[in-house]
Structure formats: structure tokens, C-alpha cells
Amino acid sequence: MSTLQWYRSMLCEEYGDELTSRVLDDPAFAGFVGEVHALEGGELEGVACEVAYHAVDHLYEHPEDSANDAYAELRRRMRG
Numbered sequence: 001m002s003t004l005q006w007y008r009s010m011l012c013e014e015y016g017d018e019l020t021s022r023v024l025d026d027p028a029f030a031g032f033v034g035e036v037h038a039l040e041g042g043e044l045e046g047v048a049c050e051v052a053y054h055a056v057d058h059l060y061e062h063p064e065d066s067a068n069d070a071y072a073e074l075r076r077r078m079r080g
Contacts, residue, residue, distance in 0.1 A: 007049040015056050019063075023055040026067040032074075039078065 004024075011020040023029060029052075037047045051074065058070040065073075 003045040004048050004052070007052060011052060011056050015060050019056050019059045020052075022059055023052055023067050023070065028068060028071065029055075032071045036074070036078070 008020060008024055011024075033044070033048045033051050036051055037044055040047065054074055054077075055067060055070040058073050059065060059067070062069070
């Protein structure tokens with residue numbers, strides 16, 4: 001089991017399958033992880049886990065938003 005698979009199971013326990021799947025199964029997830037990795041560096045799976053956490057948490061707080069809305073919020077936070 002990869003780190004991201006393990007983290008997915010932890011997110012599912014905390015936030016449920018539906019919210020977790022909205023992020024991790026989103027076709028744009030990998031591209032957004034790549035974007036964050038290019039800006040911040042670090043270990044790729046670690047970046048993916050961090051992005052997944054923040055995006056799923058955003059959807060938990062704003063269930064009407066899409067994964068793309070969560071990515072936009074994360075971009076805004078990264079820019080300061």
C-alpha cells in the first residue's frame with residue numbers, strides 16, 4: 001500500500017468516502033499536485049497527501065463546492 005493509499009483510507013475514516021473521492025478521483029487532482037510540488041518541492045507523495053487533506057477539509061467546510069473550488073482556495077492561500 002502506498003502512502004497515498006494509506007492516507008486515502010485515513011481521510012475516508014475522518015471525512016467519509018464521498019468527500020475523499022471528490023478530490024482523489026478528480027481528474028485534475030494529479031495536475032494540481034504537480035503544480036504545488038513545482039512551487040514548494042518536497043517528496044511527491046507527501047505533497048499529494050497534504051493537498052488531499054486541505055482539499056477534502058475545504059469540501060467538508062463547504063460541501064457545495066467542487067474539487068476545483070478547493071484547488072482555487074488552496075492556490076489563493078499559497079499566494080498569501
